[in-house]
Amino acid sequence: MASPLVFIDGDQGTTGLQIHERLRNRSDIRLLTLPAAERKAPLRRAEAINAADIAILCLPDAAAKEAVAAIENPSVRVIDASSAHRTTAGWVYGFPEMDAGQSQLIAAAKRVTNPGCYPTGAIGLLRPLIQAGLLPRDYPISVHAVSGYSGGGRPAVEQYEGPSAAQALAFQVYGTALAHKHPPEMQRYAGLDHRPIFVPAYGAFRQGIVLTVPLELRLLAPGATGEQLHAALGSHYADSKHVRVISLEESKTLTHLNPQALNDTNDMQLGVFINEEHGHVLLSAVFDNLGKGASGAAVQNLDLMLAHA
Structure with a gap:
């Protein structure tokens, strides 16, 4: 056969x-x-x-x-x-x-x-928390992400690697009309009631993504903690081959997130960073926009x- x-x-x-x-x-x-x-x-x-x-x-x-x-x-x-x-x-x-x-x-x-590449990170972070009842479906979500320029396809690759590469911007935020094609996908599969605000950017590196979602504990389900958010993600991906949730101990020692850390793999690394004093949590996803994305x-x-x- x-x-x-x-x-x-x-x-x-x-x-x-x-x-x-x-x-x-x-x-x-x-x-x-x-x-x-x-x-x-x-x-x-x-x-x-x-x-x-x-x-x-x-x-x-x-x-x-x-x-x-x-x-x-x-x-x-x-x-x-x-x-x-x-x-x-x-x-x-x-x-x-x-x-x-x-x-x-x-x-x-x-x-x-x-x-989509960006929705992979956003949905991967948000859907398990909504399903766990920790993140309200009507939470006013903002998604911020920086991708390598290959996310812009051949025109962007030519801009950064072609004859005019010296003039290419080191960093650029785009989608300022807030009409990007990805939010409907994020909303639907994350399980959100409302369209999230999405702020994408390109950096002067070929591939890789860092995506972050800031949360305020006071707006989450009553009594929800950063530790519970981390536990829900850890439980959801416990048996996953390609998605890893970094430990809270590891997140406390990280001072930066490298968008290129998982390049040339099909893996995604999720993190939960907690500031108890201010009641703030930062969710993060790192992966290759040409790999898992x-x-x-x-x-x-x-x-x-x-x-x-």
């Missing part, structure tokens, strides 16, 4: 290249990519996606929707790395650690939507789906 055929549509983009690199030497799958002359040919792309057992879409949103619309073969399964289907009915959210049964849902799914997550979902084939 032939090994499963996996088609990467958009394998020359930032995420697609990383997925291809992670899969190219594997012997348990056959990898289908199109020659440069055929990558933008609608007929050839439609043929390829309909021939695949699993298609991974690394495309702009509009192109991802067109690719899905071109599927006629009912046996084709899809992992969409774009944001086109993240809140679409019928698509399984590809964050295996989100709930106890999420891995099984992904494994059996026909359509899986890969999480994109290509690593896609391959993790692929492996779940292959195991169910």
Whole structure:
């Protein structure tokens, strides 16, 4: 019996290249990519996606929707790395650690939507606390995050690595219109009643993310403590292979968070920093925007789906 055929549509983009690199030497799958002359040919792309057992879409949103619309073969399964289907009915959210049964849902799914990089950190922190009854669903959440410039795709990579790299900003906050595409995804899968404020930024490093969420204990569930928040996260991820919650002892000794600490892995490190004097808590997530935030997550979902084939 032939090994499963996996088609990467958009394998020359930032995420697609990383997925291809992670899969190219594997012997348990056959990898289908199109020659440069055929990558933008609608007929050839439609043929390829309909021939695949699993298609991974690394495309702009509009192109991802067109690719899905071109599927006629009912046996084709899809992992969409774009944001086109993240809140679409019928698509399984590809964050295996989100709930106890999420891995099984992904494994059996026909359509899986890969999480956004920033939402991976925000949802990973917030959802377990809401489910534990410690964080009210109507809490006014603010999410602050700094990503490597690869999070901006090929144009940002060219800006920082191309001929004009010397003029690239060392740090830039963007999304100041507060209309970024990620908050609806954060709200839905974290379980929030209201859209969170999201303040993203790029730094002059290629990849990696530090994401933080500040909380005030006085606005949490009555009697909730920072230690309880930490315990809830620790319990949720106790058996996780890829998500680690650092100990409270370790968090007390950390004076900074390095966004590049987990680069080239599919891991995520969560932290809870407590200032009892002021009643403040800072939640943190560190991970690779091209790993757990994109290509690593896609391959993790692929492996779940292959195991169910």
